Amino acid sequence: MELAYPFVLIIGIIGLVVLIFIKYKRKTDYEDGKKIANTKFVKENPYYREVMKRYKILATSLKTVCAISIIMSLLLISRVGSLNLEEMTKYNRDIILCMDVSDSVNELNRDLVEDLKRIVKKLKGERFGISVFNTSSVTLVPLTDDYEYILNKLDELQNILKTRVDYLDRKIGFEDDSVYSASIYLEAGTLVGNEVRGSSIIGDGLASSINLFGDLKENRTRIVIFTTDNELYGKEIVTLKEAGEICKEKGITVFGISPNTILSKDKLSMKEAIEITGGSHYTEGDKNTISSIIDNIEKKGKNLIKGENEVKIVDKPQIPFIILIISLMGLFILDKKVNI
Amino acid sequence: MILNPIIPIWVATITCVLMIIIIVKNKSGMVKKLLTIFLLFVINMRIMIPNRRR
Numbered sequence: 001m002e003l004a005y006p007f008v009l010i011i012g013i014i015g016l017v018v019l020i021f022i023k024y025k026r027k028t029d030y031e032d033g034k035k036i037a038n039t040k041f042v043k044e045n046p047y048y049r050e051v052m053k054r055y056k057i058l059a060t061s062l063k064t065v066c067a068i069s070i071i072m073s074l075l076l077i078s079r080v081g082s083l084n085l086e087e088m089t090k091y092n093r094d095i096i097l098c099m100d101v102s103d104s105v106n107e108l109n110r111d112l113v114e115d116l117k118r119i120v121k122k123l124k125g126e127r128f129g130i131s132v133f134n135t136s137s138v139t140l141v142p143l144t145d146d147y148e149y150i151l152n153k154l155d156e157l158q159n160i161l162k163t164r165v166d167y168l169d170r171k172i173g174f175e176d177d178s179v180y181s182a183s184i185y186l187e188a189g190t191l192v193g194n195e196v197r198g199s200s201i202i203g204d205g206l207a208s209s210i211n212l213f214g215d216l217k218e219n220r221t222r223i224v225i226f227t228t229d230n231e232l233y234g235k236e237i238v239t240l241k242e243a244g245e246i247c248k249e250k251g252i253t254v255f256g257i258s259p260n261t262i263l264s265k266d267k268l269s270m271k272e273a274i275e276i277t278g279g280s281h282y283t284e285g286d287k288n289t290i291s292s293i294i295d296n297i298e299k300k301g302k303n304l305i306k307g308e309n310e311v312k313i314v315d316k317p318q319i320p321f322i323i324l325i326i327s328l329m330g331l332f333i334l335d336k337k338v339n340i
Numbered sequence: 341m342i343l344n345p346i347i348p349i350w351v352a353t354i355t356c357v358l359m360i361i362i363i364v365k366n367k368s369g370m371v372k373k374l375l376t377i378f379l380l381f382v383i384n385m386r387i388m389i390p391n392r393r394r
Contacts, residue, residue: 076383317386321346325355325380332359332373336366 002313004079012074016067055338062334065327072324080320081313093126093221094143095297098209100228101132101186102200103168108259108284109227110161116225117154119294120147129212130157133205135197135234138189143212160185198234202270206243210250222252223297226274229259230266244273254279255293344386352384 129143271281
């Protein structure tokens with residue numbers, strides 16, 4: 001048994017002892033009654049003796065129950081609990097979501113984000129990051145294991161993509177403020193040099209995401225979930241195939257997902273580049289795309305790293321609380337009976 | 341606001357009703373006793389206010 005605030009119990013018990021001491025020291029024997037002489041006859045009366053005996057038992061029980069109630073209350077205030085030793089284990093795996101945010105991939109991205117939220121909720125110590133690209137690449141979430149932050153960002157991204165899809169489907173007009181916000185969100189930093197270099201520069205997008213992994217010398221499993229339709233509308237610095245080769249060299253596995261509108265030649269070149277890394281290519285609508293990716297990710301080696309042990313005090317107020325309830329109930333019953 | 345009762349709320353409710361039945365028959369200090377029962381019920385709820393949105 002551990003106490004989070006043991007000083008409360010100590011102060012409480014000292015206070016209780018002081019109160020009892022003051023109560024017994026004060027002579028209150030004749031304060032509320034009248035002095036009567038020659039009580040010998042009454043005191044020898046069997047009925048009187050029986051009543052007095054009963055009264056003394058009840059009064060002592062009442063005091064005991066009262067003391068128990070106070071001690072249990074003090075224990076509850078002191079936050080009684082137990083020490084739990086938790087071993088913090090983490091998986092040494094990094095996952096980057098690399099998204100092409102050109103309009104042709106919006107629907108795929110929107111649906112994928114929903115599935116990714118489920119994946120993130122299952123993560124245990126793995127680091128996750130998000131990179132988006134069009135002409136240029138932007139880090140939306142750096143590699144982190146703060147899953148609450150990642151989920152917030154994925155929610156935000158999902159809402160933005162939904163708005164963008166609704167706008168392109170003409171369900172909402174540009175006068176809607178959210179459409180403008182969505183455009184700013186998706187275009188900020190992803191269209192740098194767009195006039196000169198064009199858009200949907202896929203190879204550069206994948207190659208840029210490699211930088212998010214940080215120290216590549218560290219022994220960790222690295223995975224990229226790459227979404228694009230592989231429709232290039234600009235000049236690449238690094239081709240998709242070259243990006244795939246860099247990934248292979250750095251030990252990064254790429255899993256690619258494309259919308260079902262992808263052209264066969266684009267699909268072929270994307271598949272080829274991805275398979276260089278040891279990953280697989282999926283098309284939207286393929287049966288169990290996400291579960292298949294999860295299975296593949298699971299198959300990729302993940303080693304448990306034993307972290308530092310963490311000692312936590314877990315509140316266990318059940319027993320003192322139940323004793324408190326029972327003693328209070330006893331207190332109420334005895335109080336009624338003591339009033340003879 | 342998160343509720344994390346120490347004992348199930350239905351058990352606490354039955355207990356508190358029983359206590360009220362006990363004290364109703366004895367009128368002395370009834371307000372104090374009712375207040376005690378109310379506080380006991382509220383403490384059992386273990387009301388918590390999260391400091392971060394989840």
